[in-house]
Every structure is written in C-alpha cells, then in structure tokens.
Amino acid sequence: MNGDLSYLIEDEIRASQIKTLVVDDDRDLADLTATFLEREQGAFETTVETTVAAALDRIEEIDFDAIVSDYDMGRLNGLDFLERVRTEYPDIPFILFTGKGSEEIASEAISKGVTDYLQKETGASQYSVLANRLLNAVEKHRATETVKRSERRFSRLVENSTDVISIVGESGAFEYVSPSAERILGYPPSELLGEWVFDYAHPDDRQEAMEKFFAAVENPEIQPTVEFRFNDPDGEWPVLQSRGRNMLTDECIQGFVINSRDISDLKEQEQALRQRNEQLEDMKRAISHDIKSPLSVASNSLVLYDETGDDELLQKVDRSISRIEGLIDQTIALVEQGTDVTDSDRISLTDVCTAAWDMVNTNGAELHIDNSREFTADPDRLQRVFENLFRNAVEHSGSDVTVSVGTTNEGIYVADDGPGIPEEDREVIFETGYTTAVDNTGFGLPIVKQVLLAHGWEIDVGESDAGGARFDIAGVEFVSSVYK
Structure with a gap:
C-alpha cells in the first residue's frame, strides 16, 4: 500500500469511532486499559467485559471493530475466547494483551488466528503501543474489507453484465473471459481460455475482424468496433458487436480488452x-x-x-x-x-x-x-x-x-x-x-x-x-x- 493511500485510510479511521471490546477478568485493569486507549487515541470507543461468556453475548449485540483480550481469565481463557470469535468473525482484529506470556501461548495464539500478541508491562507507554497496534490492525482490516467489497462488486457486475468482457493477448488468444460468457455465448470461460479468438468468427467476417484487431495492436490510439457472426456451441451464428481497447502496456492488464454483446435481436429488428x-x-x-x-x-x-x-x-x-x-x-x-x-x-x-x-x-x-x-x-x-x-x-x-x-x-x-x-x-x-x-x-x-x-x-x-x-x-x- 503506498504512503498516500495509507495516510488517507488512517485519517478516515481517526475521523470515525473504532468500537473496541476490552475483556479482562480484573475489572480495574480492564477499565484502566479502556481509559488509556480512549485518551491515547480519541477515535476509540471502548466496551468492557470481565468474562468470556459476557463478551460473546456483547459481540452479538454490537458490531465491534477490534477486540483486546487478556489470556488468563479462569475457566475460559483468552485463547478459548479467540477460538470462539474466529468461528463467527474470522477477520476481526483480535489482540491478545496478557501478563502471562510465553512462546507456547504466543505460538498457539498465532495458530488460532490472533492478529497481534502483546505482553503487559508496567508504565503507561504500553498503552500507546497497544493503541498503535490496534489502529494499524483496524486500518489493515478495513482496507482489506474495502478491497474484498470491490472485488465482490466487480465480480457481480461482470457475472450479470449484458456484455462478455475478455482479455486477448497480442497473438489473439483468450487470456481472460468473464463468467457471463456461458450465459451469452454458450461457452464456459475455461473452454475459451487459450483459444484463438478468430477461430470463432464466421469465415466471411474473419478477415475484417483480424485487420481491425491487429491494426489496434500496432496503434493503441485505435479503439475498433467490429460486428461479426460468432459460432456458438449449437452451431448457430449470433451476431456480436465487439469494442476493443489496447491495454498491452498496462501492467495490470497486459492485453487487449474486448467488450462483446449479442446484437442478433437488434440486427433482426433493423432488418x-x-x-x-x-x-x-x-x-x-x-x-x-x-x-x-x-x-x-x-x-x-x-x-x-x-x-x-x-x-x-x-x-x-x-x-x-x-x-x-x-x-x-x-x-x-x-x-x-x-x-x-x-x-x-x-x-x-x-x-x-x-x-x-x-x-x-x-x-x-x-x-x-x-x-x-x-x-x-x-x-x-x-x-x-x-x-x-x-x-x-x-x-x-x-x-x-x-x-x-x-x-x-x-x-x-x-x-x-x-x-x-x-x-x-x-x-x-x-x-x-x-x-x-x-x-x-x-x-x-x-x-x-x-x-x-x-x-x-x-x-x-x-x-x-x-x-x-x-x-x-x-x-x-x-x-x-x-x-x-
């Protein structure tokens, strides 16, 4: 993540409340941790619980952004708490903040999906460390969730698009085909990958499509539109309209992006x-x-x-x-x-x-x-x-x-x-x-x-x-x- 984006996300986090659950069987220590967090970073809004059972109930009521938990809390310890949290909330930032530290506990915490491990010390400076680690964990989690939401949104858009989105290599072979291809063209994307695009064009339309494609490969300023008959699995020839853009030099794409739609009904109406x-x-x-x-x-x-x-x-x-x-x-x-x-x-x-x-x-x-x-x-x-x-x-x-x-x-x-x-x-x-x-x-x-x-x-x-x-x-x- 570049520095500018990091600062933007951090500013956004600081400007919003970070709902944090603090769990410690020692009520005074829990309240102290909560107080220092709120004083250290004004963005924190804390809730304190002294048992794992009460904490699990509170998680059902409040949508927390992060959890800070002690380890040694009686019958159910911090690792038991972590394990139960992870079954329902696999990604929520969870910091084990404990006075009973050991390599064995740290190793087990990591295996169960702890976000961070911090041993309690004397002095107020430890709370600054805890606050910064919480802030970093929440920043990373929110950034990851933003990316996931964007990916899900993009995936849904591509799947339900009236177009087939494909990426074709410089030679004319399919390198990516959107899921909508199966619904629109009749082929699952996996069946088209690696295939030469122009093998599916009607022989009478193939030459024009090839000329426009390779002209755009040579000159990225050209954004061709081609209408051609496409050979579907049933042996039919629906008419496709394909719009292409040369993105061979784009480090993320490195191909020729083509949006194709079935215009057979439109051509029939025009006729x-x-x-x-x-x-x-x-x-x-x-x-x-x-x-x-x-x-x-x-x-x-x-x-x-x-x-x-x-x-x-x-x-x-x-x-x-x-x-x-x-x-x-x-x-x-x-x-x-x-x-x-x-x-x-x-x-x-x-x-x-x-x-x-x-x-x-x-x-x-x-x-x-x-x-x-x-x-x-x-x-x-x-x-x-x-x-x-x-x-x-x-x-x-x-x-x-x-x-x-x-x-x-x-x-x-x-x-x-x-x-x-x-x-x-x-x-x-x-x-x-x-x-x-x-x-x-x-x-x-x-x-x-x-x-x-x-x-x-x-x-x-x-x-x-x-x-x-x-x-x-x-x-x-x-x-x-x-x-x-």
Whole structure:
C-alpha cells in the first residue's frame, strides 16, 4: 500500500469511532486499559467485559471493530475466547494483551488466528503501543474489507453484465473471459481460455475482424468496433458487436480488452425495419402510380358525361371507383400484416386451404390437397396467404386451372398447371405494385411474403411439374408427422 493511500485510510479511521471490546477478568485493569486507549487515541470507543461468556453475548449485540483480550481469565481463557470469535468473525482484529506470556501461548495464539500478541508491562507507554497496534490492525482490516467489497462488486457486475468482457493477448488468444460468457455465448470461460479468438468468427467476417484487431495492436490510439457472426456451441451464428481497447502496456492488464454483446435481436429488428420501410416506399410508388390512372378515367369520363349524357361513361366512373377501392383495401391489408405473429394456433393444411378456397371466386377451378399435416400459425393471416395464392393462380390461368397444395419434408408447396411465371419475372413478383394483370393491384404476393416472414418462414417461386407456377414455403415446423 503506498504512503498516500495509507495516510488517507488512517485519517478516515481517526475521523470515525473504532468500537473496541476490552475483556479482562480484573475489572480495574480492564477499565484502566479502556481509559488509556480512549485518551491515547480519541477515535476509540471502548466496551468492557470481565468474562468470556459476557463478551460473546456483547459481540452479538454490537458490531465491534477490534477486540483486546487478556489470556488468563479462569475457566475460559483468552485463547478459548479467540477460538470462539474466529468461528463467527474470522477477520476481526483480535489482540491478545496478557501478563502471562510465553512462546507456547504466543505460538498457539498465532495458530488460532490472533492478529497481534502483546505482553503487559508496567508504565503507561504500553498503552500507546497497544493503541498503535490496534489502529494499524483496524486500518489493515478495513482496507482489506474495502478491497474484498470491490472485488465482490466487480465480480457481480461482470457475472450479470449484458456484455462478455475478455482479455486477448497480442497473438489473439483468450487470456481472460468473464463468467457471463456461458450465459451469452454458450461457452464456459475455461473452454475459451487459450483459444484463438478468430477461430470463432464466421469465415466471411474473419478477415475484417483480424485487420481491425491487429491494426489496434500496432496503434493503441485505435479503439475498433467490429460486428461479426460468432459460432456458438449449437452451431448457430449470433451476431456480436465487439469494442476493443489496447491495454498491452498496462501492467495490470497486459492485453487487449474486448467488450462483446449479442446484437442478433437488434440486427433482426433493423432488418425488419428496413424491409418495412422498403415496403412502404414500394406502396407509395405503387399507389401514386396506380391510383392516378383510375382517377384520370373517372374525372375525364365525368367531363364527357356532362357534354354527352352517355350512360356508358358513368359505368367507366363506377369501374374506376371500384379500382380505387380495391387499391385502398389491399393497402390496408398490407399495412395491417405487421412484422410479428402474436396469435398462433395448431391448424391443419386442409382446414386453412379449404377456408381460403371458399373465399376466392374460383370460377370452376379445382383444388387438390395432398399430405396434409398440422403446424402452428396465425389462422387468419395464413388464410389470407392461401387466398392470395389461389386468386393469383385463377387470375393468371383461367377457370380450368388445377391448384395442388401439399407438404414435403422442407415445408408447404402451392402449385398449378397454368402458364407459369417467366423466369425473368420471378425475382420481382413479390415487389409491391408489380402485376401483369390489368385489373390487379400488385399487392397480393407482397402480402403473402410479408405474412410468411412474420412467421419466420420464406417463400420461393419456381416451375411446377405441370409447367405452371409453384410456390415453396420453407421453415414450417410440423406438429404432426402423419399425413392426413
């Protein structure tokens, strides 16, 4: 402990009361010791007891900072007292202040954990010695307790931190990993020690992470932040954000300190927000483009009607209004899908497809359902998915189309025997507003994709065995393994 810190602690001790228990079977000697201690150091506040039993009771009542005890006190001596104190208070300063001294007693006292051993002498100077030794013992004890509290506080903070704190050597190997690693990364710290950090980074992210790390090793002024995918014990790749600081020259650290946190949820939210913003931009463009045409038809038709009185012009107005209403309905439907699924139930493919088919004007088209199985989903929103897929098949294929729905090991498929979707259009059919049908809004398939993404599923389009369109929905986890 350096001198400045020692003086600070001593000043703090002197400024506060040091509660001291003095135990001696000779009441006069005990009172004398207490009086001299209080006169010698104003910080001492003494309590006197003449038996070990009474002293033990008093310890239960008062939180003492130090104990001064005689040795020879009848049936229970000072060493018996020390032994009993140490069972409950292993660190409290305890000074054996005795007139019966011997190497044997001193040795036994040390073995039982005495803080100091002082033999009584004649003259008042002995009390100055006792006071200084008490003061030093209390100073050391309080300093030790302060360090322990700091260590416990630091340990609790590190264990419960939302970050993983690690120290990496100059070569990139883990030298320290905080206990939070097991909760956040899935690895106990002992399993990571000595491992090369970059072995856990995704191959596509490893080079950037290494370049930033070694640049900071060369230049301590650089404090890099790196985002990379981390290989956890389950083979998953959570996204970590790591902030580093070069402390290689710090004699206590001698390493590169890295704070890492799992930002996978944040990245997913950012991605969902980007998709939502892109969707809204697409909607804005589609609406501004598609709504102008029916508005123009309605407006010009009314002008001509005022001039000619031709009722067919009013029919054009009616069709234009219907077109605008359809755009509004589909826009509302798309916005209401959101990005989260909160109402899930166990449903069967047959039930949801039958309900959806009944809601579509199929004009004599046929529906075949194969290998129906059960899974968990939002029934209402998933029904809208199949309504839009069925409507898309009928509108682009005609009333003689056959739509087939079924399950595979990978998920669900919806296929038809219509003309299919040209390969060059398959990348854009899920964009808001895209359509090849004159009276279509172009919102049906974007709604399909949005609902499936909200379920955590993906959709892909290709060609069916009959040469028509085929939509494959991946990521569905079936509850039942039996086809129904």
